[in-house]
Amino acid sequence: MKILVCISNVPDTTSKINFSEGDTKFDTNGVQFVINPNDEFGLTRAMWFKEKQGATVHIATVGGPNVEPTMRKALAIGADEAFRINAEPTDGFYVAQQLAEIVKNGGYDLVIGGKESIDYNGGMVPGILASLTNMNFINSCISLEIDGNNVSAVREIDGGKETLSSSLPIVIGGQKGLVAESDLRIPNMRGIMMARKKNLGILEPVDGLNATEDKKFDKPAAKGQVKLADNVDQLIDLLHKEAKVI
């Protein structure tokens, strides 16, 4: 089985968010970048397939040279080869088009991407990628089993879960549940050393559609001070009369 995991380079979940250049750009000053958590669940599941069932695992990212430390981490976790498409990932449609070129030329059976990135939260790359490559698609996937050509997956639905059957080739929009949080891997020294020798190919982008543009950013208004109730009666009174939520 040949697997491609699509990786997004995102600010660490503990990052404080600020904007620069007149609030038109995300301020990267002091921000640690990591593999998008939803992608990391997918990468770890891909490693499971590699080790238990036999698979080759490639990763792909759209981004400038600044994303390479994150890609090296994915290689250190165990991916075999990496591709960086040398373009700024400004729009989900555009990113999906770039990744589609790799998928079309790579002969992949399984493509896994996170259901969304935790920075721009577009949530569209895996689905558009599946459409552009005429592959099956299951989103918000929390369990994935593959037997031969047959796919059994569970996806989250509002208020529960749905089990689906499908076939390869398929694109998965993954999330927590694909593997347990405790199964996520920290690269060891051997993996880090080996990652240095693995191929990180740089591809130039194809013409694509920038369907959307983020023109400006801002942050939620600062919160007022919490009102502490002395007792339960007072809390109910505040929620009823002041907040009007009960």
Add this chain to the structure above:
Amino acid sequence: MSVLVYTESEKGKFKKNALEVASYASAVAKMMGTTVTAIAFNSTENESLGEYGVSKVLHIKDETFNTFNAGDYAATIAQAVKSTDAKLVILSSSTDTKYLAPLLAAKLTAGYAPNVVAAPESITPFMVKRTAFSNKGFAHTQIDTDVKIVGVSNNAFGAHENKTAITVEEISGSKDDKKNDTKSVDIDKVVGKATIADADIVVSAGRGLKGPENWGMIEELANVLGAATACSKPVSDLGWRPHGEHVGQTGKPVASNLYIAIGISGAIQHLAGVSASKTKVVINNDPEAPFFKAADYGIVGDAFEVVPELIEKLKDFKAQNG
């Protein structure tokens, strides 16, 4: 050139978000000087959309659409976009619509802006405000394609009555012409209980509850309030609660009117997931818990004393106030 809105239903009844997206579509159509057409699958109450500004419903009455299939639903909505010459498609932010939206975007070569929290800031160019950075910020996103798709955040716009004369037209559904041999095998869904996605009130608890055996009082508080239950990340990691209840940056976002956090200290990732909620209440025995800085109201106290008392007093309150 109408606005097309996809109104989700379940067992014939419109979901709460269907009325919200219909209201949103109605407000935008007014800005654009056009009308709203809705598309609905196997709904038994199509005329009710007229109360929320919809002037026409395209209704697909077809049992093969009883179970959601993202590819076929996207193909049918895309067909309706073309037949009505719609330039704007409005969707909710449910898990199902987030599944079909990218497929629809690809079919229509349309820009898609999810998690939109307000009516468009301008029509030409088309600009919407949406949450980004997992609710830590807002992006003002311009959609540059001919057809545009907007996903409205739950509870962000609300349902607004706006009575309009309505007609219903029966149409046929379309099947996905792309490869699509994905089939539903089993659906395991809690029936008759509010879900985190569309609940007005969410009651959430964390490690302060000390163990899964103590969740009875959280369920009971949720029952009294008609709320959904949720939990913090460590709780779902420990297996005390299903990960579908995990609220936060890598879990579910919550945009309820009232979010009650019990025994949750308030890690930055959790706060990001709940920041779109309108009123936040914290019950925690640690007055230094970071959640108090993000909350509107709070009680410093032991959850095992405060919550049972809150349940009893809310029961009395409900009895007196209906």
